[in-house]
Amino acid sequence: MRTFRNIFSHLSIIFSGMFITLTILNQYNPGMGFLTSTLSMVFIFLFCLSVVALSVVTILDNRRYAKHMYQRAEEAARWKKISANNQKPPQK
Amino acid sequence: MRHKKPLSGILVILLDLLGIGAALGIYALFLFVLPSGSDQPLKNIVLFGATPTATQPAETPEPAAQANAPAQATPAPTPSPTPVAVPGDFSATFPTGELDEENTVGTYSDENLRVSVTEHHTDDAVYFVADVWVRNIQGFKTAFSGDKYNGGYELPSDTAQKNSAVLALSGDCYRARNQGIVIRNGVLYRDTLSGDVCILYADGTMESYYESQFDLDAAIARGAYQGWSFGPKLIDNGQVPSSFNTSDAIVGHNPRAAIGYFAPGHYCLVYVDGRQADYSRGLTMQELSQAMIDLGCVDAYNLDGGQSSMMIFQGEVIGQPYKGGREISDIVYFGGNDPKA
Numbered sequence: 001m002r003t004f005r006n007i008f009s010h011l012s013i014i015f016s017g018m019f020i021t022l023t024i025l026n027q028y029n030p031g032m033g034f035l036t037s038t039l040s041m042v043f044i045f046l047f048c049l050s051v052v053a054l055s056v057v058t059i060l061d062n063r064r065y066a067k068h069m070y071q072r073a074e075e076a077a078r079w080k081k082i083s084a085n086n087q088k089p090p091q092k
Numbered sequence: 093m094r095h096k097k098p099l100s101g102i103l104v105i106l107l108d109l110l111g112i113g114a115a116l117g118i119y120a121l122f123l124f125v126l127p128s129g130s131d132q133p134l135k136n137i138v139l140f141g142a143t144p145t146a147t148q149p150a151e152t153p154e155p156a157a158q159a160n161a162p163a164q165a166t167p168a169p170t171p172s173p174t175p176v177a178v179p180g181d182f183s184a185t186f187p188t189g190e191l192d193e194e195n196t197v198g199t200y201s202d203e204n205l206r207v208s209v210t211e212h213h214t215d216d217a218v219y220f221v222a223d224v225w226v227r228n229i230q231g232f233k234t235a236f237s238g239d240k241y242n243g244g245y246e247l248p249s250d251t252a253q254k255n256s257a258v259l260a261l262s263g264d265c266y267r268a269r270n271q272g273i274v275i276r277n278g279v280l281y282r283d284t285l286s287g288d289v290c291i292l293y294a295d296g297t298m299e300s301y302y303e304s305q306f307d308l309d310a311a312i313a314r315g316a317y318q319g320w321s322f323g324p325k326l327i328d329n330g331q332v333p334s335s336f337n338t339s340d341a342i343v344g345h346n347p348r349a350a351i352g353y354f355a356p357g358h359y360c361l362v363y364v365d366g367r368q369a370d371y372s373r374g375l376t377m378q379e380l381s382q383a384m385i386d387l388g389c390v391d392a393y394n395l396d397g398g399q400s401s402m403m404i405f406q407g408e409v410i411g412q413p414y415k416g417g418r419e420i421s422d423i424v425y426f427g428g429n430d431p432k433a
Binding site: 013027029 | 107108114115121268269289338342
């Protein structure tokens, strides 16, 4: 999961950097169609896919982490309860 | 699980930058280097040589007096046919006589073409105007680099030389974009819109359109002979447009190339030197528009400017193109080996 997250993160950075460059170029010469060409549409589609994949992987990873933390908290509470019971003074 | 030591932060940033560079390289490779799309035309719009149906002279109506004449009267001699101007033939208006060579950079005239190139100065710009008369619309020609659609890039001077052009101007560099109307010498090559459009019709009229107002089917039905997509449209109802359909970066001082229209058979090509502070900064879009109006143009249209713009007259590059010009994909030209030129 972490590997996928790394890959999609870097892909998103690369596509973002590319489109920042194209947007700047487009300001200087919109006639060149830097943002409107068919190829740009393909790259925008790939960018969207990588961002969606990154988001899904991140959400899954966060949920898994949250679940893991919840289980740990539950377990800690159970152990706390057990140890509290063990420390009770013996009844007369 | 075995853990690897992570790469240093600087290395990760460098690798990402390298990735961005590679992505831009792939983008440029597909957009500008590899052939984009087919080189086959979509449709022939204007076919020269076919008998023009619209110009068949109507039957000469009998004069009213003749109808009342007695039947035995001597039949009137057959009237000589009145010459009817064929659309695209401007012989009736084509000027004759010597060209005035005073204050010109150069002139050219033959039986089908008259060109007079003049130099103009403003406070911070130098531009050249080629006043052109053609006897026939077929004398107004365009050519692709590499001799075919999507044929690559060439210096406009090389394309002009290949076509033996008397006068040539850099075109709209259609190949730099995947969209935009491309109609050349009566053939439709691309039918998608991208910005304002300029159409030269086979009857010699030239009209530029805002992107939102252009109707390709109507233009085809009317006989579109040449069509360019760069823009913007430079004259709106005889006035400088209140705004131009392009970016702010383009409307500033720049080298320029533009086409102007006076009347069927009478056009002008304008080339503006620019980006050379001690010689010519270039014209803003507004200044270019005003210059076209001052020249007397009815309509005018901006072509690819900047380093792309270049004018060639009788084999010589006019003015000082910025950085010597650059390779582009098409030219507008007059003259050449075609007998109608």
